[in-house]
Amino acid sequence: MYEAYWGLSEPAFSLTPDPRFLYMSRAHEDALMMMQYAIQRNKGAAMLFGDIGLGKTTISRKLIEDLDSRTYRLVLVVNPVLSPLQMLQEILTQLNVEFKARTRQQLIQQLHQSLLECYSRGEKVVVIIDEAHLIRQTNTLEELRLLLNCQMNDQFLLTLILLGQIELKEKLAKVPALEQRLAVKAIIEPMDVVDTGEMVLHRMRVAGFTGERNVFTPDAVYQLHKASHGSPRMISTLADQALMVGMAQGVKLIDAYLMHEVCTQHLGAAA
Numbered sequence: 001m002y003e004a005y006w007g008l009s010e011p012a013f014s015l016t017p018d019p020r021f022l023y024m025s026r027a028h029e030d031a032l033m034m035m036q037y038a039i040q041r042n043k044g045a046a047m048l049f050g051d052i053g054l055g056k057t058t059i060s061r062k063l064i065e066d067l068d069s070r071t072y073r074l075v076l077v078v079n080p081v082l083s084p085l086q087m088l089q090e091i092l093t094q095l096n097v098e099f100k101a102r103t104r105q106q107l108i109q110q111l112h113q114s115l116l117e118c119y120s121r122g123e124k125v126v127v128i129i130d131e132a133h134l135i136r137q138t139n140t141l142e143e144l145r146l147l148l149n150c151q152m153n154d155q156f157l158l159t160l161i162l163l164g165q166i167e168l169k170e171k172l173a174k175v176p177a178l179e180q181r182l183a184v185k186a187i188i189e190p191m192d193v194v195d196t197g198e199m200v201l202h203r204m205r206v207a208g209f210t211g212e213r214n215v216f217t218p219d220a221v222y223q224l225h226k227a228s229h230g231s232p233r234m235i236s237t238l239a240d241q242a243l244m245v246g247m248a249q250g251v252k253l254i255d256a257y258l259m260h261e262v263c264t265q266h267l268g269a270a271a
Helices: 026-040 056-066 084-094 104-120 138-147 167-173 193-206 218-228 232-249 256-267
Strands: 045-049 072-077 124-129 158-164 184-187
Touching: 026 045, 026 056, 026 158, 026 184, 045 056, 045 167, 056 072, 056 124, 056 158, 072 084, 084 104, 084 138, 104 124, 138 158, 138 167, 158 167, 193 218, 193 232, 218 232, 218 256, 232 256
Parallel strands: 045 158, 045 184, 072 124, 124 158
Antiparallel strands: none
């Protein structure tokens, strides 16, 4: 609704995990690099965790985008509230393996055979479990650990990537056999005020903004960072509302007063 007013060709602050709009703060760069390292060096298993809204899912989409489809076979589980048997079936389905087996042992055998076939073709299988903190059954986490037993003498036949909120770390602590297999552990930290301003400008430019300077003044960015606590999701939500209010008021810049007004309306007087 406000795109033409601010010189944009598309919305700048959509909450969908579009890798084009991912602003790579130092924290995001480090997290992405660690996940790439786990995959490229065949480390077996890795975990990326952090508070809600810090960009874990968007990083995973960027990771997927960067993987060469000719080399990597990808399994992305976005709804991990599955039993151990359902998890195996989901992985087999995404690997395009037809299965009639109903027992766990038969499914494991089919999966192992499929992984061996991928290995013989020079393909590397990557299993990404998004929102892994939602896994309810400890047995499902144990099943994921057992997937790491699929290996040759010198390498794993798949790489397992777990993404989740802080409670994922607590859940894994209850499955030490899996936790100890995590060769790479990374956490995403909130953005600082500089990254907040850079993220806003980056997303505006991706959306078509060609102005020489940020329409959000430095004081507005400070207010935005303070209210959002450096959460990219909340930054996007508040910035989006600020652009809408700014258009309604007919202003050319988002200043601290307007930003404070938006933050107060959205988050309450504590903002």
